[in-house]
Amino acid sequence: MGFTITTVNPLDHADEIKQLFVAHGRPEFPGFFARAYEPAVRAGGVSWLGRDDAGQVVMHVGCFPRRFRFGTRDVVGGLLVNALVAESYRSFFPARALMRRARGDIEARGDIDFLYTDPNDQARAVLEVSGFRRIGTLARLVLPVGDRRWLVDGAIRLLHARARLPRRVRAGPDPTPCRAAEHSAAAFEAPWGDSPRLRPHYGSALFAARLEGYPGPRDTWFTFSQNGGGSAPTAGLLVRGPDPSGVATLHAIRREPELSLGYVIPGLVRTLRAAGCTRLQIVTVAESELAAELRRAGFLARRDAASVIAAPLTPAGEAVLGAVRQWEITDLDCDR
Known part of the structure; x- marks a missing residue:
């Protein structure tokens, strides 16, 4: 043929x-x-x-x-x-x-x-x-957030407390939720500051392409500030959900280069628990520093993984492929 x-x-x-x-x-x-x-x-x-x-x-x-x-x-x-x-x-x-x-x-x-x-x-x-x-490897990591069964819910609370103890991580503030349909995401489009990590540029067209119905009622930017809501944000996290089953998905992370996810995840968990969330999931490169941060915060890798396949076309591209530990991407930047 x-x-x-x-x-x-x-x-x-x-x-x-x-x-x-x-x-x-x-x-x-x-x-x-x-x-x-x-x-x-x-x-x-x-x-x-x-x-x-x-x-x-x-x-x-x-x-x-x-x-x-x-x-x-x-x-x-x-x-x-x-x-x-x-x-x-x-x-x-x-x-x-x-x-x-x-x-x-x-x-x-x-x-x-x-x-x-x-x-x-x-x-x-x-x-x-x-x-x-x-x-x-592109992996899905899941964080237990809450449960309607009091015994299981207590175990989840203990999991979060133990995740902070080894590093004496101070829980950060609660986030300010901003509905994506009511607020511009322009502040989160370009990466903030200089960092060795590979960080994507975003845009409203990308969000709408990858997230059907964006911006919808379940799409929220959670912003964090070091000194309360009156100061400039140090992090913004785009979350869709929770859905009727209680699952929420973290689709985008924008943060200052030196800000640890361990500082913002506890506040995000508290807010999502109050909204009825039972699990928070994210897709990222399993071998990356981002995935390591997520695991330290209590996220668990699931088995539905896929290989990341790539080819360099320029010297800059070769450098990027040699630094996969620095990749800070999510499902927004992938084909699935």
Whole structure:
């Protein structure tokens, strides 16, 4: 079976791309396309389409540029998204041709420092023979917050108290909740200060693309200040939830470089408990310092992990991939 691969503006082929996904068990994809692809194209995003001999779209992968602060400079990562190959073409060579073409075209552009993604196991095998390598693990970490059963709730309170004891961490203040629908998130868009960590730039378009319905009634920025609500914030945490089951998700962290999460998590937990939250979860790189901070605060890693696969395209990109312990990303910066 023959095929051809072309680089395209995905907005010009929206119907064909959406049809491919819907036909292969992805009914939610058209909604995501409507939210995410237009702002991604404005930022330089592209897609690659594979067509069979009859001109039918049988393969797709996209690349969304993501801007990060790394030390004292900005770098650009290219997030590979929505890779899909029609069942009749799900053999090794068509998928490898698609990924190699995408990598080569992006490298030739010269405006992206590294490519990365969090694929399933089948796609990972293809990427690893297409110039990519595994650099880490994307993990979901969960913090017990409360429980309706008094005995379990007491054990959770003890867990939080014990998490602070070894380091004599002083519990920080309670946060000021700001509903995302009622307050601008402009103050949290750019990373604060200089830090060796890899920290993403945010924006309202990214939040709306990754979080369906954002800004909604369950989206809240919790801000923290060293000296009460009258001073400039030292941290802002974007939380969605809790949902009806009591689960809340921490999607974004913005903080001063020297501020420990151990200072703000206790106050966030108190506030979420009062709102009926039972669990707080976050997705990040398991090997990172951020994940280590979260574990010290009582978060527990779950088993639903995925590999982070990446390829450097510039010397700056090589430096980023060599510093995975410094990555401070969440699910907002990933494909899943």
